Amino acid sequence: MAHTRGKAFVTATEDIYAGRKPEHSWGNSQYRIDSEGDWGSNQWIYAFENPTPDKTITGVEIVKKDGNVFMFGMTASDVPAHPLRYSRRQKALLELKGDPRNALDLIDIDLGHIMSVTPQPLYKNAVWEEAAAFGNDWYPGGRNGKYIVEFNAHDDAILYLGEDRTPLAVKDIAKNPDIFIPPAEIYVTLKVCGENGRPVPVKVHAHGTGGEYLPPRNRHRIPNPYWFEDYSTDYVHGDHLCTYIDGTASYLLPLGEVFFEVSKGFEIMPVRRRFVIEPDTKEITIHLKRIVDWRSKGWVTADTHVHFLSTQTALLEGEAEDVNVVNLLASQWGELFTNIGDFTGSGETINANGEYMVRVGTENRQHIMGHISLLGYDGDMILPLTTGGPDEAAQGDPVEITLTQWAEQCRKQSGLNILPHFPNPRAENAAAIVSELIDGVEVTPGWGGNFASINPYYLSDWYRYLNCGYHVAAVGGTDKMSAGQLLGEMRTYAKLDGLFTYQSWKDAVIAGKTFTTSGALIDMRVENQSMGGTINLSNGGNLTVMWDAASVTIPVTAIELVINGDTVDGAKFDGLLGEKSGYFTVNIKESSWIALRVRGKTDGGPEIITAHTSAVFVIVDGKPIFNAPDAVTILDQIEGATAYVKTLGTKAQESQFKLALAALSGAHRALHNKMHAAGHFHNHSPEDIHSGHEK
Ligand SMILES: [Zn+2]
Numbered sequence: 068m069a070h071t072r073g074k075a076f077v078t079a080t081e082d083i084y085a086g087r088k089p090e091h092s093w094g095n096s097q098y099r100i101d102s103e104g105d106w107g108s109n110q111w112i113y114a115f116e117n118p119t120p121d122k123t124i125t126g127v128e129i130v131k132k133d134g135n136v137f138m139f140g141m142t143a144s145d146v147p148a149h150p151l152r153y154s155r156r157q158k159a160l161l162e163l164k165g166d167p168r169n170a171l172d173l174i175d176i177d178l179g180h181i182m183s184v185t186p187q188p189l190y191k192n193a194v195w196e197e198a199a200a201f202g203n204d205w206y207p208g209g210r211n212g213k214y215i216v217e218f219n220a221h222d223d224a225i226l227y228l229g230e231d232r233t234p235l236a237v238k239d240i241a242k243n244p245d246i247f248i249p250p251a252e253i254y255v256t257l258k259v260c261g262e263n264g265r266p267v268p269v270k271v272h273a274h275g276t277g278g279e280y281l282p283p284r285n286r287h288r289i290p291n292p293y294w295f296e297d298y299s300t301d302y303v304h305g306d307h308l309c310t311y312i313d314g315t316a317s318y319l320l321p322l323g324e325v326f327f328e329v330s331k332g333f334e335i336m337p338v339r340r341r342f343v344i345e346p347d348t349k350e351i352t353i354h355l356k357r358i359v360d361w362r363s364k365g366w367v368t369a370d371t372h373v374h375f376l377s378t379q380t381a382l383l384e385g386e387a388e389d390v391n392v393v394n395l396l397a398s399q400w401g402e403l404f405t406n407i408g409d410f411t412g413s414g415e416t417i418n419a420n421g422e423y424m425v426r427v428g429t430e431n432r433q434h435i436m437g438h439i440s441l442l443g444y445d446g447d448m449i450l451p452l453t454t455g456g457p458d459e460a461a462q463g464d465p466v467e468i469t470l471t472q473w474a475e476q477c478r479k480q481s482g483l484n485i486l487p488h489f490p491n492p493r494a495e496n497a498a499a500i501v502s503e504l505i506d507g508v509e510v511t512p513g514w515g516g517n518f519a520s521i522n523p524y525y526l527s528d529w530y531r532y533l534n535c536g537y538h539v540a541a542v543g544g545t546d547k548m549s550a551g552q553l554l555g556e557m558r559t560y561a562k563l564d565g566l567f568t569y570q571s572w573k574d575a576v577i578a579g580k581t582f583t584t585s586g587a588l589i590d591m592r593v594e595n596q597s598m599g600g601t602i603n604l605s606n607g608g609n610l611t612v613m614w615d616a617a618s619v620t621i622p623v624t625a626i627e628l629v630i631n632g633d634t635v636d637g638a639k640f641d642g643l644l645g646e647k648s649g650y651f652t653v654n655i656k657e658s659s660w661i662a663l664r665v666r667g668k669t670d671g672g673p674e675i676i677t678a679h680t681s682a683v684f685v686i687v688d689g690k691p692i693f694n695a696p697d698a699v700t701i702l703d704q705i706e707g708a709t710a711y712v713k714t715l716g717t718k719a720q721e722s723q724f725k726l727a728l729a730a731l732s733g734a735h736r737a738l739h740n741k742m743h744a745a746g747h748f749h750n751h752s753p754e755d756i757h758s759g760h761e762k
């Protein structure tokens with residue numbers, strides 16, 4: 068064998084996060100293990116057994132037979148077994164003292180290899196099967212100073228633990244049940260079946276008694292959660308590691324207890340099962356149960372915002388998360404262009420039963436003006452993908468286009484215009500909405516972590532536009548850019564008229580028949596109008612707001628009635644699961660918008676805003692919904708965008724520069740006129756005093 072040992076290392080990014088200079092380039096660091104020996108300059112070692120150990124060696128004679136060799140050295144050993152032959156992979160749960168950022172350096176071995184050193188995830192194995200107590204978002208928190216160490220070794224090897232290198236004989240590990248983790252060596256097939264008894268795509272996690280992650284044989288043992296580093300089919304939720312399978316998977320499992328978790332979106336009960344693996348176990352099966360079925364009522368789910376995955380991986384993850392429509396978005400990031408070859412300008416990638424599909428659109432981005440997702444448009448890719456310089460466009464790229472112009476072009480190509488992670492970055496969102504070119508805004512947690520609350524600040528900015536009569540739908544998208552983000556964690560429910568096609572999904576979003584959610588389902592009707600609709604009243608009056616709610620994965624604690632941004636009524640629940648209906652009665656005196664906001668709380672978690680409906684507009688006596696103070700802040704924002712293009716943004720060629728300014732001034736004028744028509748006057752900022760108006 069080669070004279071040097073293989074050596075485990077961490078990825079380049081993990082080195083950087085630990086404050087070290089990376090030892091390997093990014094790609095090569097994904098191996099996590101050096102090949103044995105150094106390419107090109109290997110020397111070789113071998114061990115001979117002394118055939119007559121009872122005799123004293125007095126000398127060694129080396130005889131040349133054919134060709135020359137260099138001989139560098141010789142040593143002796145008294146280990147009974149071949150000293151260069153090591154065991155299969157073994158695991159132990161060991162306490163290692165020292166800097167946790169350098170986990171691999173906290174242990175060494177003399178005759179063997181260390182493969183990985185990972186903190187022990189603290190699972191509640193004793194109550195593992197009580198799935199409902201954990202919801203969809205349960206993962207092990209905390210650290211106890213113990214690590215799962217994976218190694219292979221000679222029988223007589225010694226491990227050296229912690230920074231003080233306390234010795235531990237490998238032989239002694241199996242005798243100590245507190246540190247022994249049984250090796251994963253039993254070949255077992257997992258089948259996860261839907262209600263028709265056939266395998267269905269799911270997200271799956273498995274661990275053993277020590278908390279050690281047990282991946283399928285062809286999945287990452289140590290998934291990489293960093294940005295653009297790995298768009299494998301894995302999902303990393305803190306210490307909780309998962310992967311996506313198509314319904315069957317091949318595993319190597321340890322003897323004894325193993326703990327599986329399978330989930331599939333918001334309408335199917337997540338399953339947590341304990342199995343005992345015997346030497347002859349060949350197959351284990353998990354059956355899923357759909358608790359609520361809103362697809363049968365015409366609803367489809369969508370993630371409006373996914374990056375980097377291949378179309379087929381996006382389809383697998385979409386089906387596994389019960390997300391019917393995945394919008395995969397090509398884009399540019401400085402000098403990096405992603406998913407460009409996946410863009411076809413027509414058609415979807417669709418699964419066998421036609422229930423799940425992926426459509427490639429683009430996210431066109433500018434770091435000050437804002438981002439806009441152009442979904443499902445036909446024809447040529449709308450360019451530029453990014454504009455105005457770093458860190459979205461490349462250095463020196465001028466502000467050659469505005470969101471408003473991108474949105475106009477997307478409309479011409481029959482696409483859907485979504486403002487992602489609304490309202491950030493925010494300068495030009497205002498102009499695009501006021502120009503009535505935006506179909507939906509992503510009302511999400513932002514980048515605040517998986518299954519976090521819908522951001523109240525994001526909500527308040529959306530309310531501002533509703534308050535000024537801009538009927539923009541709420542949608543949910545994840546901006547998934549790594550294995551650390553969950554496709555469909557925040558999703559859009561849209562209610563279709565008729566058959567499910569990508570076009571009928573787009574039509575439902577344009578009509579505003581949507582709600583956005585991280586778990587709870589909520590439908591609202593005001594009298595006979597569904598979300599997105601408008602009711603006309605000649606005078607005010609009493610209206611009935613009916614709701615249907617359902618939740619499988621997050622207990623609902625409140626449903627709140629929101630009118631013009633204020634919470635005017637609500638129903639409280641002690642952790643509602645399953646389905647329930649109810650209504651509120653409201654007296655409407657002036658033109659208003661009505662929506663429902665849903666709060667929920669998992670065991671041990673904070674109460675969060677988990678869902679929000681799109682609005683129903685009520686127009687009284689033909690008067691538009693309008694709120695002057697909000698309109699002023701929207702005008703401010705358009706003025707800010709205009710000032711940016713005029714003074715700071717890298718200037719485009721004259722014709723483009725003029726068109727960009729025209730798009731902004733057109734939006735400004737539209738809202739400004741609306742404001743004056745409604746009889747509201749305000750102080751004009753000096754940049755934008757128009758002829759015909761006195762300050
Ligand atoms: Zn973005």
Ligand SMILES: [Zn+2]
Binds near residue numbers: 430
């Ligand atoms: Zn994005």
